[in-house]
Amino acid sequence: MLRPVVVGLDGSRESLTAADWAAREALRRGLPLRLVHAAEVPVTGASDLPELAVPRHWARRILREATEQLNDRYPELYLSGELVAPPAAQALVTAGDAGELLVIGSRAFSGLGGFLAGSVALQAVTHVARPVVLVRAGQTAEDEHVLDAQGRPTADTPYRTVVVGVDAARPAEQVLAFAFESAALRGAPLRAVYAWRLPFARAAADAFARETEEAAARSALAAVLAPWREKFPTVEVVELVEEGHPAQRLLCAAQDAGLLAVGRRIRPARLGVHTGPVAHAVMHHVRCPVAIVPHD
Incomplete structure (x- = not known):
């Protein structure tokens, strides 16, 4: 079974650039691409609290819009997307270990905010057993x-x-x-x-x-x-x-x-x-x- 190229997605400019680079890399390697988004709230379970509806909606929207954009740009690419449960760092490490390589958006590691900023990105880099590629915002084909x-x-x-x-x-x-x-x-x-x-x-x-x-x-x-x-x-x-x-x-x-x-x-x-x-x-x-x- 082919290991996919995995990309961590949070909707930021950095992660969307990373997803685009990952799509091209998957095509170069003849591999599928797997988009992974770690929601801030549980994506499954018995909880139907109203305050969880909006975060779940945005999590699904981030994944859906990125999938649609990549399908339009790279129609020959086999692409899948998945919402994974928090915590974000562990979810990304688990997904990366199952892939051929993990691609994440790179920003200032000392700053705040964002699922792929700071400690989450560093946890992925230092704990994933596969190669991790960091892609800065603005990178193009x-x-x-x-x-x-x-x-x-x-x-x-x-x-x-x-x-x-x-x-x-x-x-x-x-x-x-x-x-x-x-x-x-x-x-x-x-x-x-x-x-x-x-x-x-x-x-x-x-x-x-x-x-x-x-x-x-x-x-x-x-x-x-x-x-x-x-x-x-x-x-x-x-x-x-x-x-x-x-x-x-x-x-x-x-x-x-x-x-x-x-x-x-x-x-x-x-x-x-x-x-x-x-x-x-x-x-x-x-x-x-x-x-x-x-x-x-």
């Missing part, structure tokens, strides 16, 4: 493609580069698999970024130490990517090895990207909302869609 010869946005040009962060010392197979597959589906180049740093401060002024460390980093990255190049021979891979902090190097590398993939190490204790410093930085500052991929 044209933004996934390079500009045309006149510098105008269009969906008729090739896809923008997919960028992946690689830790060559501890490579994450799940992250690389997601990145290579995403690039292959788009016919896009893949930019693999490995940031290295000198192991001790005293060597900062030592040119030989820096050259040695950089050469070792290039060799390590090439070795990690070699089997993936063989598995995905049609993907053009650009290896980017730079000195510096991984988050900073990724922020620079993703400025013109169509998708950025980074890893999130699975922690034995599923408590709190720990994403790691690199994922935390790119979630807040990268403009393109960001895929957070859990790995061992």
Whole structure:
């Protein structure tokens, strides 16, 4: 049975943009799309209190209108929608675990309001066992493609580069698999970024130490990517090895990207909302869609 692409929906501009991106991703992958909306009140049960009628009405309307819009835009897509019971965070995690990937609208995580803002989004990112893609409001199909010869946005040009962060010392197979597959589906180049740093401060002024460390980093990255190049021979891979902090190097590398993939190490204790410093930085500052991929 095919796992669907799942998108969390709350009616906000961010979540509607995420739903549109998720629809395109589902078509690229040949998968169904499942819209999930967590109502603020129980969606089933014996309670017929009048004060619950309006919230239930709006919950159904949000789901119905989004479904209609996506059916109009993507008639070839198999689409379903579901109201799920609160709490919203747990509902989203459960739905995401059952999907191929989870897509949610991304907004300022420090702000208030919205089903997908703040702690709900962070709970999904840090607890879903599948890749989670964050999509900012305003992203369009044209933004996934390079500009045309006149510098105008269009969906008729090739896809923008997919960028992946690689830790060559501890490579994450799940992250690389997601990145290579995403690039292959788009016919896009893949930019693999490995940031290295000198192991001790005293060597900062030592040119030989820096050259040695950089050469070792290039060799390590090439070795990690070699089997993936063989598995995905049609993907053009650009290896980017730079000195510096991984988050900073990724922020620079993703400025013109169509998708950025980074890893999130699975922690034995599923408590709190720990994403790691690199994922935390790119979630807040990268403009393109960001895929957070859990790995061992």
